[in-house]
Amino acid sequence: LALQEKALYPLMQQIKYLWDPEGILNPGKLLSDDREQCIRNLRVPIRAPGLPNRSAHASATASSAEPGEAEPSQPTPLRDLTELQLDWHPQQVAEIAEQCFGCGRCRTQSLPERMCPFFRIVPAEEASPRAKANLLRGIVSGRLELASLTQDQLKQIMDLCFHCHSCRLECPAGVDIPRLVSEAKGAYVAAKGIPLSDWVLVHLDKWAAWGSLLAPLINPLLATRWFRWVMEKALGIAQGRKLPRLAAQPFLRRAERKRWTRPVRADGPKVALFVDLYANYFDPQLAEALVGILHRHGIPVYVPPEQKIAGTPALMVGQMERFRRLAEHNTALLADAVRQGYHILTPEPAAALCLIHEYRWLLDDEDARLVADNTSEATTYLWRLHTGGRLDLKFRPIQATLGYHLPCRLRALEVGTPGENLLRLIPGLVVYRLEEGCSGMGGAFGLKREHYRTSLRMGWGLISRLRDPEIQAGATECSACKIQMEQGTTKPTLHPIKLLAYAYGLLPEVETLLRQPGKELVLT
Ligand code: SF4
Ligand code: SF4
Numbered sequence: 001l002a003l004q005e006k007a008l009y010p011l012m013q014q015i016k017y018l019w020d021p022e023g024i025l026n027p028g029k030l031l032s033d034d035r036e037q038c039i040r041n042l043r044v045p046i047r048a049p050g051l052p053n054r055s056a057h058a059s060a061t062a063s064s065a066e067p068g069e070a071e072p073s074q075p076t077p078l079r080d081l082t083e084l085q086l087d088w089h090p091q092q093v094a095e096i097a098e099q100c101f102g103c104g105r106c107r108t109q110s111l112p113e114r115m116c117p118f119f120r121i122v123p124a125e126e127a128s129p130r131a132k133a134n135l136l137r138g139i140v141s142g143r144l145e146l147a148s149l150t151q152d153q154l155k156q157i158m159d160l161c162f163h164c165h166s167c168r169l170e171c172p173a174g175v176d177i178p179r180l181v182s183e184a185k186g187a188y189v190a191a192k193g194i195p196l197s198d199w200v201l202v203h204l205d206k207w208a209a210w211g212s213l214l215a216p217l218i219n220p221l222l223a224t225r226w227f228r229w230v231m232e233k234a235l236g237i238a239q240g241r242k243l244p245r246l247a248a249q250p251f252l253r254r255a256e257r258k259r260w261t262r263p264v265r266a267d268g269p270k271v272a273l274f275v276d277l278y279a280n281y282f283d284p285q286l287a288e289a290l291v292g293i294l295h296r297h298g299i300p301v302y303v304p305p306e307q308k309i310a311g312t313p314a315l316m317v318g319q320m321e322r323f324r325r326l327a328e329h330n331t332a333l334l335a336d337a338v339r340q341g342y343h344i345l346t347p348e349p350a351a352a353l354c355l356i357h358e359y360r361w362l363l364d365d366e367d368a369r370l371v372a373d374n375t376s377e378a379t380t381y382l383w384r385l386h387t388g389g390r391l392d393l394k395f396r397p398i399q400a401t402l403g404y405h406l407p408c409r410l411r412a413l414e415v416g417t418p419g420e421n422l423l424r425l426i427p428g429l430v431v432y433r434l435e436e437g438c439s440g441m442g443g444a445f446g447l448k449r450e451h452y453r454t455s456l457r458m459g460w461g462l463i464s465r466l467r468d469p470e471i472q473a474g475a476t477e478c479s480a481c482k483i484q485m486e487q488g489t490t491k492p493t494l495h496p497i498k499l500l501a502y503a504y505g506l507l508p509e510v511e512t513l514l515r516q517p518g519k520e521l522v523l524t
Contacts, residue, residue, distance in 0.1 A: 001030050001031065002033075009031075012031055013031045016031050043098065043101075043102075043137075083187075083190075084183060084187075085182070085183055085186030085187055085190060085318075085320045086179065086182060086183050086186065086320075086361045086362055087361065087362050087363060087364050088183075088361070090140055093136060093140050093180065093183060094137070094140040094141070096133075096136075096175060096176050096179065096180060097133045097134075097136040097137035097140060097175075097180060098137055099133075099173045099174070099175045100130055100133035100134070100137070100171075100173060100175045101173060102130060103172060103173075104128075104130065105170070105171065105172060106119065106128050106129040106130050106167050106170075106171055106177075107119055107123070107128050107130070109123065111435060111436070111437055111461075112435045112437070113166075113170055113437075114164070114166035114169075114170065114408060114411070114437050114438055115129060115164075115166040115167040115169075115170050115171070116128060116129050116161075116164075116166065116167055117162075117164060117166075117437070117438040117440055117442070117458045118160040118161065118458075120437070120458070121454065121457045121458055122160075126157045126160065127160045129161070129167035129171065129175070129177040131157060132157065132158065132161060132177050132180055132181050132184070133175055133177060133180060135148075135154060135157065135158075135184070136180045136183070136184060149184060149187040149188060149191075150187065150188055150191040150192060154184065154188070155184075155185065155188045158181050158184045158185050158188070158318075159185075161177065161178065161181045162316055162442030162443060162445040163178040163181070163182070163312075163315065163316055163442075163443070164178075164408035164409070164412070164438055164442065165178055165353070165408060165409065165411075165412035166408055166411070166412075166438065168412070169411065169412060169414070179361055182315060182318070182320075182358075182361065184318075185317065185318025186318045186320035187318075188318060189317065189318035189319055189320065190320065190321075194317055194318070194319055195236075196235075196236065197235065197236025197237075197448055197449070197450075198317040198319070200235045200236060200237070201313040201316075201317060201444040201447065201448070202313050202314045202317060202319045202322055204277060204309075204313060204444065205277055205281070205308070205309045208246060208250075208277065208280075208281035208282070209250070209281070211246045211281075212246045212247060212248065212249070212250055212281055215245070215246040215247065215248040216248065218246055219245045219246060219522075222243055222245065222521060222522050223519060223520065223521045223522050224521075225239070225521075228240075228521060232449050236448055236449050236450075237447050237448065237449065238446075238447060238448065238449045238451075238452035239449075240452060240521075241446065241447055241452060241483070241487070242483060242486055242487055242518075242520075242521055242522060242523050243483075243521065243522060243523065244278070244282040244283065244479075244483070244522070244523045245282065245522055245523070246281060246282060247281060247282060247283070247284050249284070250280045250281050250284065251275050251279055251280045251281075251284035251287040251288070251303075252275070252280055252303065252305060252307070254284055254288070255273075255287075255291075255303040255305070256305060260273075260291065260301055260302065260303045261302070261303050261304070261305040262302070263302055263340065264300040264301070264302045264342075266300050267341075269299055269343065270299060270300045270301070270302065270341060270342050270343070271294055271299055271300070271301050271302070271342060271343055271344075271345050271381075272301075272302050272303070272304055272334065272337040272338075272342035272343070272344050272345070273287065273290065273291065273301055273302070273303045273304075273344075273345055273346070274304070274307055274310075274330070274334065274344055274345070274346040274351060274355065274375075275287045275303070275307070275346065275347070275348075276309055276310050276346060276347075276348040276350070276351035277309045277310075277348075277479075278348060278479035279347055279348065279479075280309075282479070283479070283495075285498070285507065285509065286347055286495050286497060286498060287347065289495075289497050289498050289500075289501035289506060289507050290345070290347050290378055290497050290501075292501055292504070292506040292507070293382065293497065293500060293501055293504060293506070294345075296392060296504060296506070297385065297390065297391070297392060302337065302342060304333050304334065304337055306329075306333055307330060307333060307334075308326050308329055308330060309326065309351075310326065310330065310346075310348070310350065310351035310354040310355065311323045311326035311327065311354065312350045312351070312353075312354060312443045312444070313443060313444040314326065315354070315358060316442070316443055316444065316445065320362070323362065324362050324363075327354070327359040327362050327363055327368075328363065330355070330359070330371075331355075331359055331363055331367045331368050331371050332367055334355070334371045334375075335366075335367035335368075335370045335371050338370050338371060338374045339370070342374075343374055343375075343376065343381070344371065344374055344375040344376070345375075345376055345377075345378050345381050346375070346376075346377060346378060347377075347378040347477070347495060347497055348377075348477075348478070348479060349377050349407050349409040349410035349413065349477050349478050350409045350443060350478065350480070352375060352376070352377035352380075352409075352410075352413060353409045353412055353413060355371055355372065355375040356372045356375050356413060357372070357412070357413075359371070359372070360372055377410060377413060377415065377418075377477065378477075378497055379418040379419035379422055379477060379496055379497065380413070380415045380418045382418070382422055382497075382500070383416075383418035383419075383421055383422055384418075386421075386422070386425070391425075392504070393425060394504075395425065395426045395427060395500075395503035395504065396427075396503055396504075396505060397426070397427040397428030397429075397503075398426050398427075398428050398429045398499065398502065398503055398514075399428045399429075400428070400429055400430070400472050400473060400514055401429075401430040401431075401432070401470060401471055401472045401473075402423065402429065402430065402431050402432070402471065402472065402473055402474065402475045402499075403432050403434045403465060403466050403468070403471040403473075403474050403475070404417075404419070404420045404423060404431050404432065404433055404434060404474075404475045404476065404496075405434045405436075405439060405462060405474065405475070405476040405481055405485060406419075406420065406433070406476075407439070407476055407477055407478030407480075407481045408438050408439075409478060410477055410478065417433075419475070419476075419477050419496035419497075420433060420475075420496070422496055422500055423475060423496050423499060423500075426499065426500070426503045429499070429503075431475070432470075432471065434462055434465050434466070434474075436461035436462040436464075436465050437458075437461060437462070438458060438459070439458075439459045439462050439476075439478075439480070439481040439484040439485065440454075440455045440456065440457070440458025440459030440460075440462075440484060441455060441459065441478075441480040441481055441483055441484040442455065442458075442480070443480050444480070446459075446480070446483070446484060447483075455484070456484075456487065456488070459484045459485075459487075460488075462484070462485065463484070463485065463487060463488035463489065464488075466485055466488070466489050466491060466493075467488065467489055471491070472491065472514065473491050473492050473493065473494060473514055474486070474489075474491060474492070474493030474494070475493065475494055475495070475496055475499065476493055476495070476496075477495055477496060477497075481493075482494075482495070482523065483523060486518055486523050486524060489518070490517040490518045491517070491518065492513050492514065492516070492518055492524035493524070494510065494513060494514075498510055498513075
C-alpha cells in the first residue's frame with residue numbers, strides 16, 4: 001500500500017491511529033512500516049544447486065522488484081537425500097511437495113467427494129493430505145531434521161493414509177500424496193523394520209499358500225470365536241472381521257490342470273491373466289468366470305504360472321524391499337508376455353493400479369512402461385469390447401436389486417464405471433450406485449486389530465446403505481471392499497464379472513450366492 005499510495009500513505013496511517021490508537025484492529029496488516037511483511041512468509045521454491053528457479057512467484061517478484069523494495073525470496077537449497085526409497089530424485093520430491101498450495105480442499109467432508117477417509121473421521125490437520133505434503137517439504141528444504149523420517153511421530157502421521165489415491169484425483173493441483181507417503185513410510189521401515197502384524201499382512205500370500213494345503217481343516221475354524229481370538233492375539237488380525245474361506249486348490253494350480261498355463265499360439269487378441277492374491281487363494285471361481293467370458297468371445301487366455309502377488313500390502317506398510325522384489329519379478333514376466341502379443345488383464349483393481357501406476361514409482365524402465373501401457377482391469381477391458389461392438393449381449397435375465405460400490409483403486413485408474421455399466425446391460429437387474437465414499441477397508445488396513453473400528457467408522461455410510469431392505473446384494477470389483485460390504489450385513493457382495501458370467505449361463509452357483517444369507521465370521 002505504501003508503494004501504491006506514496007504521499008497519501010502517512011495520512012492513512014494518521015487516520016488509522018485516530019480510530020485505533022492502541023493498534024488492535026488488524027495490527028500490521030495494511031498500514032505498517034514493515035516493507036517485507038507481504039513476502040516474508042511466502043513459500044519459497046526448493047532447488048538443487050545449479051537448477052533454475054522455475055516458480056511463478058520467483059519470476060513475478062524478480063521482474064517487479066524496484067529500488068527500495070524488498071528483494072524476492074531466494075530458493076531454499078535442496079537437502080541432499082542420497083538414499084531415497086522410490087526411484088526418483090530429491091528434486092522431484094520437492095517439486096511434488098511444493099505443488100501443494102495449501103488451499104485446504106483436502107479437508108472436505110462433503111460427498112460425493114472421496115478424500116480423505118482419515119480426515120473425515122478425525123478432522124485434525126495431521127490427518128489431512130496437506131499435512132503429508134507439508135512434512136515432506138519440511139524435510140527436503142532442511143526445515144525439519146532428516147532424522148524426522150525415522151521418528152515414530154512422523155510415521156504415525158504417514159500411517160493416516162492407506163493409498164486410496166482420492167486426494168491425487170481431487171486435489172486442484174493433483175499433488176501425488178500417496179507417492180510422498182510411500183517415500184516417508186519406506187524410509188522409516190528401512191531404518192526401523194515393521195511390527196509382526198504388518199509382517200503378517202506383507203506375507204499374506206505365504207500364509208494363504210500354507211493355509212490352502214489345510215483348507216478343509218482351517219475353513220471351519222475361521223468361523224469359530226476361539227480360533228479367531230487366537231488369530232487376533234497371535235497375528236493381529238481383528239477377531240470380529242469377516243474373513244474369506246481358503247480355496248482347497250488355488251487358481252494357479254487349477255489353471256495348470258486345465259492347461260491355461262501354456263502359451264497360446266493363436267494370432268489376434270489374446271490375454272495374459274494376472275490374478276493377484278484374492279482370486280488365486282480365496283476366490284478361484286472369479287478368475288475362472290473371467291476366463292469363461294473371454295473364451296466365449298473367442299479370446300484365448302494364458303495364465304503365466306510364475307506370477308506372484310502384486311504387493312499392495314507391502315507398499316501400504318512401507319516394506320519397499322519386498323514391494324520392489326515383487327515389482328521386478330512381475331514386471332519382467334509380464335513385459336515378456338506383452339512382447340509376445342498378450343494384453344494383461346486382472347480382476348483386482350489394486351493389482352491393476354500397481355501394474356499401471358505404482359510399480360513405476362520404483363522401476364522407470366522399458367519393461368515397466370510396456371506393462372503399464374498394456375494392462376487393463378478386467379471390467380474395463382470388457383466394457384471396451386462392448387463399446388467396440390464385440391461384446392456378446394445374449395444375457396439371460398437376473399431378477400435382483402444390487403447396490404454397486406465403485407472402489408477407490410478402480411476410480412484411481414480414471415476409467416469411469418465399467419463394471420457398473422456392464423451390470424446395467426443385464427436384463428432384469430436393477431443397479432443402484434452407492435455414493436457413500438470410501439469403504440474404509442484400505443486394502444489390508446481394516447484387517448488389523450488396531451484399525452478395525454476406525455475402518456468400520458470410515459465405511460459405516462456404505463454398510464448402512466447396504467442394509468436398505470430394497471437392496472438384495474452388493475456388487476464391487478475390489479476384494480477388500482467386498483470384505484467391508486459384507487461386514488455389517490448378511491447380504492452377499494459379488495464381483496460384476498461373476499454376475500456377468502452367471503448371465504451368460506456360466507456360473508450357476510451365483511443363484512445360490514444371491515439368495516443365501518451370509519454367515520457371521522466368514523464371507524460368502
Ligand atoms: S494437497 Fe491439494 S487439496 Fe490439499 S491443501 Fe494441498 S493443494 Fe489443496
Ligand atoms: S491417498 Fe487417500 S488416505 Fe491417503 S492422504 Fe490421500 S485421500 Fe487420504
